[in-house]
Amino acid sequence: MMPRIDAVDFFYASMPEITDEADGSQDALLVRVVAGDHVGWGECEASPLTSIAAFVAPASHGVCQPVSASVLGEHVDGQADIARIAALVARNSMDLLQAPHTFSGIEMALWDLLGRIREEPVWRLLGYTAAHAKTPYASMLFGRTPDETIAQGRSALERGFRAVKFGWGAFGAGTVAADIDHLHAAREAVGPDGILLVDAGQIWGEDVDAAAARVDALQDVRATWLEEPFHAEAYAAHAQLASLAATLRIAGGEGAHNVRMARNLIDYGGVGFVQVDTGRIGGIGAAKRVADYAELRDVTYVNHTFTSHLALSASLQPYAGLADHRICEYPAHPKRLAEDITRTHLVPDQDGLVHVPDAPGLGVDVDLAAVHPYLRDVEITVDGDTVFVSPEMVRP
Amino acid sequence: MMPRIDAVDFFYASMPEITDEADGSQDALLVRVVAGDHVGWGECEASPLTSIAAFVAPASHGVCQPVSASVLGEHVDGQADIARIAALVARNSMDLLQAPHTFSGIEMALWDLLGRIREEPVWRLLGYTAAHAKTPYASMLFGRTPDETIAQGRSALERGFRAVKFGWGAFGAGTVAADIDHLHAAREAVGPDGILLVDAGQIWGEDVDAAAARVDALQDVRATWLEEPFHAEAYAAHAQLASLAATLRIAGGEGAHNVRMARNLIDYGGVGFVQVDTGRIGGIGAAKRVADYAELRDVTYVNHTFTSHLALSASLQPYAGLADHRICEYPAHPKRLAEDITRTHLVPDQDGLVHVPDAPGLGVDVDLAAVHPYLRDVEITVDGDTVFVSPEMVRP
Numbered sequence A, B: 001m002m003p004r005i006d007a008v009d010f011f012y013a014s015m016p017e018i019t020d021e022a023d024g025s026q027d028a029l030l031v032r033v034v035a036g037d038h039v040g041w042g043e044c045e046a047s048p049l050t051s052i053a054a055f056v057a058p059a060s061h062g063v064c065q066p067v068s069a070s071v072l073g074e075h076v077d078g079q080a081d082i083a084r085i086a087a088l089v090a091r092n093s094m095d096l097l098q099a100p101h102t103f104s105g106i107e108m109a110l111w112d113l114l115g116r117i118r119e120e121p122v123w124r125l126l127g128y129t130a131a132h133a134k135t136p137y138a139s140m141l142f143g144r145t146p147d148e149t150i151a152q153g154r155s156a157l158e159r160g161f162r163a164v165k166f167g168w169g170a171f172g173a174g175t176v177a178a179d180i181d182h183l184h185a186a187r188e189a190v191g192p193d194g195i196l197l198v199d200a201g202q203i204w205g206e207d208v209d210a211a212a213a214r215v216d217a218l219q220d221v222r223a224t225w226l227e228e229p230f231h232a233e234a235y236a237a238h239a240q241l242a243s244l245a246a247t248l249r250i251a252g253g254e255g256a257h258n259v260r261m262a263r264n265l266i267d268y269g270g271v272g273f274v275q276v277d278t279g280r281i282g283g284i285g286a287a288k289r290v291a292d293y294a295e296l297r298d299v300t301y302v303n304h305t306f307t308s309h310l311a312l313s314a315s316l317q318p319y320a321g322l323a324d325h326r327i328c329e330y331p332a333h334p335k336r337l338a339e340d341i342t343r344t345h346l347v348p349d350q351d352g353l354v355h356v357p358d359a360p361g362l363g364v365d366v367d368l369a370a371v372h373p374y375l376r377d378v379e380i381t382v383d384g385d386t387v388f389v390s391p392e393m394v395r396p
Helices: A048-056 A079-092 A099-118 A146-158 A176-190 A208-212 A215-220 A235-244 A259-267 A284-296 A309-319 A336-340 A368-374 B048-056 B079-092 B099-118 B146-158 B176-190 B208-212 B215-220 B235-244 B259-267 B284-296 B309-319 B336-340 B368-374
Strands: A007-014 A027-035 A038-044 A135-141 A163-167 A195-199 A223-227 A249-252 A273-276 A300-303 A327-330 A378-382 A385-389 B007-014 B027-035 B038-044 B135-141 B163-167 B195-199 B223-227 B249-252 B273-276 B300-303 B327-330 B378-382 B385-389
Touching: A007 A048, A007 A368, A027 A048, A027 A099, A027 A336, A038 A099, A038 A309, A048 A099, A048 A378, A048 A385, A048 B048, A079 A099, A079 A284, A099 A284, A099 A309, A135 A146, A135 A195, A146 A163, A146 A176, A163 A176, A176 A195, A176 A215, A208 A235, A215 A223, A223 A273, A235 A249, A235 A259, A259 A273, A259 A284, A273 A284, A284 A300, A284 A309, A300 A309, A300 A327, A309 A327, A336 A368, B007 B048, B007 B368, B027 B048, B027 B099, B027 B336, B038 B099, B038 B309, B048 B099, B048 B378, B048 B385, B079 B099, B079 B284, B099 B284, B099 B309, B135 B146, B135 B195, B146 B163, B146 B176, B163 B176, B176 B195, B176 B215, B208 B235, B215 B223, B223 B273, B235 B249, B235 B259, B259 B273, B259 B284, B273 B284, B284 B300, B284 B309, B300 B309, B300 B327, B309 B327, B336 B368
Parallel strands: A135 A163, A135 A327, A163 A195, A195 A223, A223 A249, A249 A273, A273 A300, B135 B163, B135 B327, B163 B195, B195 B223, B223 B249, B249 B273, B273 B300
Antiparallel strands: A007 A027, A027 A038, A378 A385, A378 B378, B007 B027, B027 B038, B378 B385
16 A cells, blocks of 8 residues: 555646746646546755756766656655665766756655645644744845835734744845945834845855944844845855854754755854745755754744745744744745645744644645636647646646 | 957757656757857856846846846957956946846857967967866766665776765665665676775755764765755755765855855865856856855866767866866767767767867857757846847847
8 A cells, every 4th residue: 555656746826927036936836646546746946947956857878867756656655765865866867957946845745645644734743743833934025225224024923923034135236335324224114123134135245244244233233143144155245144142043054955065054144033935945855854953053944935825834834843943934025926826825824933834744725726817738748748737627 | 450249149058858757858948149150159058938037137236237237249359358257247246146047158158269279278368278188977867776886886887997986775764774785786787996986966955964874874875975965055064975875975066156155165064076067157157156165175177068069068077177176077968959069079089088178168069050950039128129039040
C-alpha cells in the first residue's frame, strides 16, 4: 500500500498585469502531486515558466537531470521518503540551478499529501507536539514621502497588526537624511509599543559603510532588525555590520536555496534572524533543518512569505513548535490572486495572533475554480514533442 | 555609433542520446548576440531549456524579471557596459535562480562582440598585456577496475597530456581500500612525473571523516588536489579537510553561480585551487574578479570546462595573464558535438601547452552549419503567444 507519485501538475496563475513593484504575490506556481487516490498541494516561489522548465527539461547529463527524473514513480510511504526524494533531486539535478525552486513546491505537496493520509497536521509529522501562535507582521513598502509611510503604517495598526515591516521603495538609495526621516515616520506610525522592522532589499550590495551610516537611526527608532542590507552571500559584510550594531540585529536568508546557505548566513554572517522561504530552500524538510540549526545557535527563525495562505501555512510548519520564535511574516496586502488561491485563510485571532492550522496536511484547501480566471496556458515542445502542457482545465 | 543589443539567439544542440555519465559535453546552449552589424558568441553551461526559459519567462515582479529585460536594447560601447548590464541582471533577476546560467553565455558573447569590434583578444580588454600558455589536464572518469584506470590514464599520456584528473565513477562511494587501489593505479598511469588530480564530485556531502579516510592515500600518490569532496557551500567541511592535509590541497568552485560564492569558498573553505566555470558564474567579467581575488589570496585559479572550444577560450581569458596559475582543464574526451561547435580548436603545442587565442574576441569561429544536425527545435507558448521559438535554421 505504498503510494507512488503518479503525477505532478503545475498551475501557473498570474494577475492580468505584472508591475515592477517588489511584490511577489503577482503570480504563483501551484503544484498538485497525485499518488494513487491521494492528492497534496504546494507552491513554488518565483518565475513559474522557468520552474516548470526545470521539471520537464531534457537531461543534460547524469547530474543535470530534470526534477521529474527524481520524483515521478517514487514511493511516498513516510517522512523518510520525502527526505530520500529530496536527496535524489539534490544529486541528480546538482547542475540545474532552478531545481530547488521547482522541488520546493513539490516537497510541500508531498508533506500535505502525507499529512492527509495520516490525518495529522504537518507540524506534528515534523515531530512537534504543539503549534504555537505567531505574531504576524505586515510587510509594506516605504511611502514616497514620510507622511505616506506614516499613513501606511497606521492602516496596518488599524487592521490589528502589532508589528510592521517597511522596506524597498526609495530606502537606502537616496541620502541618509531622507532615510532617517522615513525611519522616524515608521516609528511614529507603529506607535511606541509596535514592533518595527526594516527591509533594505540588498540595496547596499557589499557597501558596509553605506549601511553603517543608517545604524544609529535604526537604533534610535528601535528597529528590531535590518533585513537584507547586502547581497545574500556577502557574509563578511553582514558580520561587519552586525558587529557595529548594539541593539539592532541583522536579518536575512530568503535568498538561500539550500540548507547550507542559510546555515552559512548564521555562521559567517552573524545574523540574528534567519528568514527562510519554504518555496525556495527546498521545501518544508529543508526549512525544518534550518529551524533546528537556528534554535541551536540562538538565532531566531522567521518565515519569508509574500504569496498565498497555502505558502503561508507551509512556511509556518517548520517552526510551529518553537515557542520562542514568535514573529511571522504575513502577506498583508497581497494581490487578489493570492487570496483567491485558498478557501481557507489563516486569519489572525482577536489578540492579533496567527495560528498554524490543526487540520491534516497543510490544513488549507486550494480553490482551483477560483484560480481558474488567473491561469496561464503554457505549452513547451522540443523537436515537436510536447514536454509540457498546462493541465486541461486551463484551456477553454 | 554605440551599438545596441538587437537580438539574443539561443541554439540548443545535443547528442542524439543523453546518457547518465557525468559528461557535460552531451549538449550545449550556444548564444549569438547581435548588435547592429556586430555579432558575438557565447555558451551557457547546463540545462538549455531551463536557461532559455529564464530569458523569456514572463516577469513575476520587479526583481524577478527575465534576463531579456536587462539585456535587449542596451548599449555595448565598452567593458563598462558589460559590467553595467551584469549589474542590471543581478538586480532585476535577483529572484530568478537560473538567471546566472543564462546570462553567462550572453556575457561571453558580449566580450566576443566587443573584442571583434576593437580587434583585440578579450584577455587584452581585461587588462592583461600577455597571455601565458597553460598546462592542460585531461579529465577522465575512474575506470571500473584499477586496470581500467591505468589504461585510461596511459591513453591520455600517449596523447601528450602531462596532467590527468580522475574522478566520479565509483570513487568515494565504496570502501576506502577500493579507492586506495584506484589512486595507486592512477599514479601508475601518469608516471612519477605526471600531475595527478582527483575529483570526488561532492560524493561525501558534508562527511569530513569519509573524506579524511582517503587523505593519506591521496598524499601517498602525490595528488595535487582533491576536488569537490563536499557540497559546494559546505565551507566548514572544506576547511576542516584542508586543515588535515599536509601536501594535498582542496579544490572547488564550479558550483559558484556568483563571484561571492567563489570568494566564500576561498575565505571560509580554505581551498587551494578555485575552479570557475565561466558559463555559470556570470561570464568572463565575474570570472576575472574571482581570478583577481585568488591572486590576492595566494589561491590558484583554474578554469572548469567540459564542453566546446568556444567555452574553453572563454574560460581561459579571465586568467590568461596570470603566469603562475598554470593548470587548465581541457575537454579531453568530449562528445563529437562539442568538437563540431567550432572551426577553431585550441590544440596543445609540441610541448603540450595550450595557448589562449590571439585573435580578436574569443578567437574561435563557431561552425553553425556543422552544429545543424545536432540542433533541437524548441517552442514555448504562453496564452497562445510564442515567447520562444528556435532560430529559423533549426527548422527543416
